[in-house]
Amino acid sequence: MTRRLVLLLAVVFAGIVAASARAEPIRVAVTTSFQNSGLADVLLPEIKADTGLDVQLIVVGTGQALRLGAAGDVDAVLVHARAAEEAFLAQGHGLHRREIMYNDFVLIGPAGDPAGIAGAETAAQALQRIAAAQVPFVSRGDDSGTHKKELALWNAAGLAPTGGWYRPVGAGMGATLNTASAMEAYVMADRASWLNFGNKGGLALLFSGDPALFNQYAFIPVNPDKHPHVRADLALKLEHWLASDRARELIDGYRVNGEKLFTFNAKQP
Numbered sequence: 001m002t003r004r005l006v007l008l009l010a011v012v013f014a015g016i017v018a019a020s021a022r023a024e025p026i027r028v029a030v031t032t033s034f035q036n037s038g039l040a041d042v043l044l045p046e047i048k049a050d051t052g053l054d055v056q057l058i059v060v061g062t063g064q065a066l067r068l069g070a071a072g073d074v075d076a077v078l079v080h081a082r083a084a085e086e087a088f089l090a091q092g093h094g095l096h097r098r099e100i101m102y103n104d105f106v107l108i109g110p111a112g113d114p115a116g117i118a119g120a121e122t123a124a125q126a127l128q129r130i131a132a133a134q135v136p137f138v139s140r141g142d143d144s145g146t147h148k149k150e151l152a153l154w155n156a157a158g159l160a161p162t163g164g165w166y167r168p169v170g171a172g173m174g175a176t177l178n179t180a181s182a183m184e185a186y187v188m189a190d191r192a193s194w195l196n197f198g199n200k201g202g203l204a205l206l207f208s209g210d211p212a213l214f215n216q217y218a219f220i221p222v223n224p225d226k227h228p229h230v231r232a233d234l235a236l237k238l239e240h241w242l243a244s245d246r247a248r249e250l251i252d253g254y255r256v257n258g259e260k261l262f263t264f265n266a267k268q269p
Helices: 003-021 030-035 040-052 062-070 084-089 122-132 145-154 173-183 189-195 233-244 246-254
Strands: 022-031 053-060 076-079 098-110 138-140 166-167 188-189 203-207 214-221
Touching: 022 030, 022 062, 022 203, 022 233, 030 053, 030 189, 030 203, 040 053, 040 233, 040 246, 053 062, 053 233, 062 076, 062 145, 062 173, 076 084, 076 233, 084 098, 084 214, 098 122, 098 189, 098 233, 098 246, 122 145, 122 214, 138 173, 145 188, 173 188, 173 189, 173 203, 188 189, 214 233, 233 246
Parallel strands: 022 053, 022 076, 138 166, 138 188
Antiparallel strands: 076 214, 098 188, 098 203, 098 214
């Protein structure tokens, strides 16, 4: 190796080290559905390039994400369960709630659709048909935003699902979809996770389009008055980027097999 090449490599390495040292770490609790969608892999490098923020994701369900925020274990949360988010704010754990993007939930099941949910008029009616047929339904059962929405829909259907046909698994979206695929069971998922899921097997998207299935994602910086050690300045810097035109371009442009997974709708908090 020539002396000139050694010097060149040393300069490049020094530049990489310096850039790494300049990156500011921020811990953000995000939902498994956001991670499973693949969007994080698109956004994080751009965030780092534009802002210098090294976003470290803690991937959990919405309920656990909010508990991490309440304990001051993360600097911000990106979640999708409005009632729980508003309770989090009312308890003083967050600075404000900033809507960023949305998609929708969908009902998935065996392509043969033994419960006949494809012909349902509402999501509640679809769940009533599944319960009446007592065909397997896999629930996340993990206090996530998806699980909270599912329970709200069962409530709207006038049902409290119990029995051997109802299978809570206490797992993230990817693991829940894998279980449903293995069992050829019905399941509710966010559209992005479903489209990015590679083990569909005999499952198909059978019902969607009910306004009750709307799925909003919101960003909440943790309140530094409760937890002085959190990096509220970095959380606000990240929020500003997530509401930017560059974020809009990437979120609206993200597709899997030609299908759009999210729609940007950032609003003032």
